[in-house]
Amino acid sequence: MTLSAWFALWLRERDVTFHLAELLWVFGAGALLAWPPALFLARFAAIGRGVETRFAAYLFFLSLGTIGMTALLFALDYREFYAQWHAPIGTTTWLFQFAFTTLIAFYQFLVMGLRLYLPIGGVILLAVCLWLASDHRAQRR
Template sequence: MKQTASVTGLKDATPDHSLPPVFPSPALCLGGALCWGIAMAACAYVSLVMHDRLPSFHLRRLLVIYFAGGTAAWPILLPMARFLSRRRGAEVRFAAHFALLSVGTVAVTAFVFALDYRLFYAQWHEPFGTVIWAFQFAFTTAGAIYQFLVMGLTLYLPVGLPVLAGASLWLARAMSTAMR
């Protein structure tokens, strides 16, 4: 059977145990999500302190948005990065984690911000399901995402870049040790 499978180009059905699993352990998934959320909220907090914008009456809401974005992004992005880089070298694993965690965390946080933004403006919108409501929903969401990208993206810097690089390096190394 193995001989005919190799002739036709099909691999046998036995799993390759030398590759790390795509889905991380529950401890890494849940613990990492909480740590990543705390790290993203801390990045926003440090950035606000550095730019002397800390005395904001929206501080708690901002930190919750960044925490929620980081916490929700981790369990979605970690399996994606592991899947895309599991057959590759350490450099590709680092790059995959770095790219997906950075872009994905920003995207999920922008989405959370848009939901919060939408909740505020919903009181002036038309009833659910109407054509005007659909336009209001679409443009309010697009405006919120744009506003987040222009003003909220700066709250990840300067602390977020080293945190992102450290997490990506740690995740790439963890995958390497799992393969041994």
């Protein structure tokens, strides 16, 4: 997913941004952290199913997990920046600021960050899902 993000930025001629390393780290770490739980959930959902159902389970859980984990990392970074202007921790105002800052970060990631997966990430995701769905030995473990 890091390669996909870099390639998407390169295509848009934005690969010389000051925050390129941080952006690539967020996308790579999001995919890496999402892999184990998404794979577990997909295998659990696909137990004893046909190839088409296994493919759908892998596609659903790997895409949702990767997007969700990357959005979470983006939201944590976003929250860290805006926390300096928030109310003291534990107050009602802080709770609202925390909730809405996190929701806005998720929304911004879905609007601006999701497109960085599309040139290469979608193809890689489909290939990995096909490979995992056709591997019968992994289903027996």
